[in-house]
Amino acid sequence: MDWNFIIFSVVKIAIVIGVVQGMVAYAVLAERKISAWIQDRVGPNRAAPPFVKAIPGLGPFMIRLGLFQPLADGLKFMLKEDFTPAGVRKVYFWLAPAIAVIPSMLVIAVIPFGSQLGHQQMVIANLNVGILYTFGIVSLGVYGIVLAGYAANSKYPFLGGIRSSAQMISYEISMGMSVIPVFLIVGNLNLNQIIGWQAQHGWLVLYSPLSFIIFLVAAFAETNRLPFDLPEAETELVGGYHTEYSSMKFALFFLGEYSNMIASAGIMVTLFFGGWTLPFWGLGHPATTLVAGIAHILVFVVKMLLFMVLFIWVRWMFPRFRYDQLMDLGWRKFVPLALVNILVTAVVLWMMS
Amino acid sequence: MIVNRKPLTFWEKLYLPAIVGGFKVTIRHALRSLFGGKTVTMEYPEQKWAVPPDYRGAPYLVKDQDGNTKCVSCQLCEFVCPPKAIKIIPPGPAGQSADRSNAEKMPQEFEINMLRCIFCGLCQEVCPEEAIFLQKDYSLTGLSREEMIYDKEKLLALGGIHGGIQKWKQKLEEAKEQETFPVKV
Numbered sequence: 001m002d003w004n005f006i007i008f009s010v011v012k013i014a015i016v017i018g019v020v021q022g023m024v025a026y027a028v029l030a031e032r033k034i035s036a037w038i039q040d041r042v043g044p045n046r047a048a049p050p051f052v053k054a055i056p057g058l059g060p061f062m063i064r065l066g067l068f069q070p071l072a073d074g075l076k077f078m079l080k081e082d083f084t085p086a087g088v089r090k091v092y093f094w095l096a097p098a099i100a101v102i103p104s105m106l107v108i109a110v111i112p113f114g115s116q117l118g119h120q121q122m123v124i125a126n127l128n129v130g131i132l133y134t135f136g137i138v139s140l141g142v143y144g145i146v147l148a149g150y151a152a153n154s155k156y157p158f159l160g161g162i163r164s165s166a167q168m169i170s171y172e173i174s175m176g177m178s179v180i181p182v183f184l185i186v187g188n189l190n191l192n193q194i195i196g197w198q199a200q201h202g203w204l205v206l207y208s209p210l211s212f213i214i215f216l217v218a219a220f221a222e223t224n225r226l227p228f229d230l231p232e233a234e235t236e237l238v239g240g241y242h243t244e245y246s247s248m249k250f251a252l253f254f255l256g257e258y259s260n261m262i263a264s265a266g267i268m269v270t271l272f273f274g275g276w277t278l279p280f281w282g283l284g285h286p287a288t289t290l291v292a293g294i295a296h297i298l299v300f301v302v303k304m305l306l307f308m309v310l311f312i313w314v315r316w317m318f319p320r321f322r323y324d325q326l327m328d329l330g331w332r333k334f335v336p337l338a339l340v341n342i343l344v345t346a347v348v349l350w351m352m353s
Numbered sequence: 354m355i356v357n358r359k360p361l362t363f364w365e366k367l368y369l370p371a372i373v374g375g376f377k378v379t380i381r382h383a384l385r386s387l388f389g390g391k392t393v394t395m396e397y398p399e400q401k402w403a404v405p406p407d408y409r410g411a412p413y414l415v416k417d418q419d420g421n422t423k424c425v426s427c428q429l430c431e432f433v434c435p436p437k438a439i440k441i442i443p444p445g446p447a448g449q450s451a452d453r454s455n456a457e458k459m460p461q462e463f464e465i466n467m468l469r470c471i472f473c474g475l476c477q478e479v480c481p482e483e484a485i486f487l488q489k490d491y492s493l494t495g496l497s498r499e500e501m502i503y504d505k506e507k508l509l510a511l512g513g514i515h516g517g518i519q520k521w522k523q524k525l526e527e528a529k530e531q532e533t534f535p536v537k538v
Contacts, residue, residue: 037383042394317375 012124013109020108024258025070031312033066038316047072074251082247085152092151097245097252100144104259106137111266112192114276114297115286122276122297123192130191131183134267135176138222142168144256145224145241152244160240163230167221167326171228174334175218181208181345182271195275199284205272210341212272214334219264221330224257225311227318228326265307269300276300404489409472411490412465413512414505415483417521420514421453423484426460430476430485438469439476455521456482463505467493483520488512 029044036043044066052059052068062068084093110130114122127133142165149161182204183189186197198204205212221228232240242253269275276296277284287293321329364370386392395402404410417423426443442462444450451459474487490511495501503511 034383037386038379040382040386040391040393042386042392042396045396313379316379317372 008120009124012120012122016108016113016124017105020105020259020262021255023262024255025074027258027261027308027312028073028254029066029070030308031315032069034309034312035316038313044069077248077251080247082249085154085244087153088244089151089153092147093244094249096144096148096151097249097256098144099147100141100256101252101259103137103141103144104256104263107134107263108259108266110134110191111263111270112195112275113266113300114293117287117290117293117297121192122293126190126192128190131179131189131267131271135172138263139168139172141222141256141260144253148245148253149241152241154244156237156239157241157243160230160232160237160243163323164224164241167224167228167230167330170327170330171218171221171334174214174330174338175222177335177338177342178211178214178218179271180338180342181211184342184345184349191270191275195270195277198274199277199279202279203272203274208272208341208345210337212268214338214341215268215271217329217334219268220311220314221326223260223264223311225261226315227321229320230323230326261308261311262304265304265311266300268307269303273303404491408489408491409474409487411467411472411493411511412470412474412476412485412487413490414463414485414508415512415515416509417453418514419453422451422459422509423482423515424460424463425451425456425482425484426458426463427481429479429481433475433479435473435475436469436471438466438471440464440466453521455525460505463508464502465508466502467495468498468501483515486512486515 033043035041045064046069047066048059048063048068049071052063055062084090109124110127110133112121112123112126116122145164145168146161149157149159149164152158182194185204185207186194188194188197194204201207220226224230224232229240232242237243242250245253276299278299283292283295283299287296414422414424426441428441428443431439431441440462441460441464444458444461448458448461451457472487476485477487488511493501
């Protein structure tokens with residue numbers, strides 16, 4: 001056993017989990033702020049520890065941006081009463097939030113978030129079957145929601161759970177099929193190799209835009225974001241699958257949802273937008289210096305944040321899909337489209353070879 | 354009523370016009386509220402709404418133009434108060450007399466429980482001395498239930514001097530008018 005490998009892996013895992021948790025907290029803030037701006041509101045602009053106001057200039061500006069709101073939110077979640085309603089199925093009720101969070105954290109393990117720092121590759125697990133692993137883990141995510149709906153022993157969470165199981169299973173199919181052309185073009189499942197190919201030949205979104213569009217829409221459906229937020233549709237199902245949850249258990253569902261968003265943003269960046277590479281400024285090849293390594297990580301994070309903004313933004317563009325429209329879009333539009341996409345890509349590649 | 358559903362055109366089925374429309378509307382609003390500062394939010398403790406003139410806020414006791422207590426402890430408001438929020442202790446036979454010459458007495462204690470008060474305005478309507486008015490305060494807060502029971506001093510201090518309606522001054526002028534004959538009204 002290589003001790004070096006273990007130590008560096010543990011450090012990377014700790015850092016990545018910490019960063020993702022922080023990003024989740026600030027994604028919630030970003031969601032609230034961007035939503036507020038789109039709706040002509042101000043958004044959170046109050047919460048701050050008392051000494052911040054004393055900082056001249058910067059302090060009031062930071063408070064105005066609500067930068068301390070996530071801290072207050074986190075504290076609130078910690079301190080709230082963790083209430084277990086009578087009549088819930090206790091074991092599943094406790095299990096569901098954990099199952100909702102763990103897959104979204106596991107997915108992040110295979111995403112290369114940078115090239116190299118020193119001799120360390122900036123990916124937790126450099127798997128040869130990277131994307132297959134991702135799809136395998138992502139499909140576990142539905143169990144958290146279904147279990148939550150079932151365990152609550154209440155009709156609204158139950159309906160939310162049923163909806164989510166149908167929705168997530170349907171869209172997994174088109175999601176999985178949408179990326180096959182990518183692998184036909186690259187000829188490799190390893191995410192690092194895919195990024196390397198993109199650094200040489202250009203971003204895959206240019207080669208297979210239809211794949212990207214299907215993957216994007218399916219990612220929205222998989223993460224239960226609007227316009228596909230049927231599992232938690234507040235206006236119809238009170239709160240959906242997490243209606244009966246409170247305190248930290250509720251926070252875990254939140255964490256799961258937002259880490260899912262982060263993970264799918266990361267996967268989209270990796271698969272279609274060149275991951276940590278940029279075609280200019282000499283950032284197209286693995287870093288040899290420390291500065292270039294950090295620059296690669298920053299490039300990846302910025303690309304990911306742009307996708308996060310898109311996730312939040314789209315929320316206010318569309319009304320929620322009706323259940324039958326959702327199924328129609330998934331099965332009768334995207335599955336055939338993805339199949340045609342695979343066929344056309346295969347034929348073109350065959351003609352060219 | 355039957356609404357005919359028009360079948361969607363090919364473009365509409367692609368959701369593209371809807372996407373472009375949603376994009377335009379959202380970015381317009383976002384930019385306007387972010388850089389134009391045109392938000393609909395009223396930031397409450399700093400900005401306050403203009404209270405309409407006949408707003409029914411918290412009932413306070415008022416003083417007359419000379420700074421004397423107007424209330425004569427008739428207890429009509431106590432009797433009419435639907436939630437029984439008002440409690441008056443009259444001065445009694447040996448009690449303190451009124452601090453103005455044209456009244457016999459004033460309350461020894463006058464309490465309004467602001468947690469009970471429903472801001473109906475019946476006390477103001479029933480008061481023969483025009484001594485209690487629903488004023489414009491709408492944010493009454495306190496740290497305990499006891500704190501929310503306002504006593505006479507607090508009510509008088511909050512009510513202030515109500516110079517507008519000077520009932521006894523008018524009565525005096527009316528009386529003076531009646532000295533001469535024929536009475537001018």
